[in-house]
Amino acid sequence: MIGKGKSISHTKASILYGWNQEKRSQIVFKNNLACISPTEVTDEFKIIQSMNSNCKRNTFSFVLSPTIEDGEKLSITELNKITSCFISEMKLINHQSIAFVHEDKKHKHIHLYVNRIDFNGNAYNDSFIGKKTQKIAEIVALKLGLKTVKEVIEEKLENDKDIRNFIKVKHDEAFAFFDIKNCSIYIDELEKSGIKVKPVINNKSKLQGFRYEFINKSFKGSEVHRSLSINNLIKHKEEKGRTNFKTNKRRI
CATH class of the missing domain: 3.30.930.30 (BirA Bifunctional Protein; domain 2)
Incomplete structure (x- = not known):
């Protein structure tokens, strides 16, 4: 209710x-x-x-x-x-x-x-x-x-579990292209798998998150997986950037 x-x-x-x-x-x-x-x-x-x-x-x-x-x-x-x-x-x-x-x-x-x-x-x-x-x-x-x-x-998400898992897998594959300032390549990579990604912009023209659409189903990022909320996406990208920087520094 x-x-x-x-x-x-x-x-x-x-x-x-x-x-x-x-x-x-x-x-x-x-x-x-x-x-x-x-x-x-x-x-x-x-x-x-x-x-x-x-x-x-x-x-x-x-x-x-x-x-x-x-x-x-x-x-x-x-x-x-x-x-x-x-x-x-x-x-x-x-x-x-x-x-x-x-x-x-x-x-x-x-x-x-x-x-x-x-x-x-x-x-x-x-x-x-x-x-x-x-x-x-x-x-x-x-x-x-x-x-x-x-x-x-919960019922809705359980019924759509396979679709959400598919989106999550394809997101993980495309995440290397994710850039908070320019998301077009990340979106294009997911669209190659038939997944439409729609940025959600708030009234201050700031990126608030994404909606993912596949087989007539639409989910907020956090509904696909908690790691796909905008805050977690940014956090993961920053952590990955720091890890790559340390790895490259050791190789020099």
């Missing part, structure tokens, strides 16, 4: 999206609320939010996505349990919240909206809320016997 979370200011628009009947939406969880319509829920949120005018992004929007296989088996009662467990683990049980399931696509998922302001007017700390959501979703999945993100990735 994957979890995504962020703090937002557009409460009504988000709850309206969760309620959207074109998404075959159903309410799967409701806590500390008297109403269920988006407008009335928003108004109830606003009453509590008025106690803390300093907090502008005063609603949390979470998305909880089980795997397709798990989602096909989950009933409304079980979706309620997932949401309730998530709320409890996040320590948001004393906040107003409402959740909807969307079943319009094969990938069933939950949209959960929580008032960030509690009944004492205190705002829940949203520092690193995205990472915290991922971590709690992992805990909930383990508790309820659902597949975690880690398990899905």
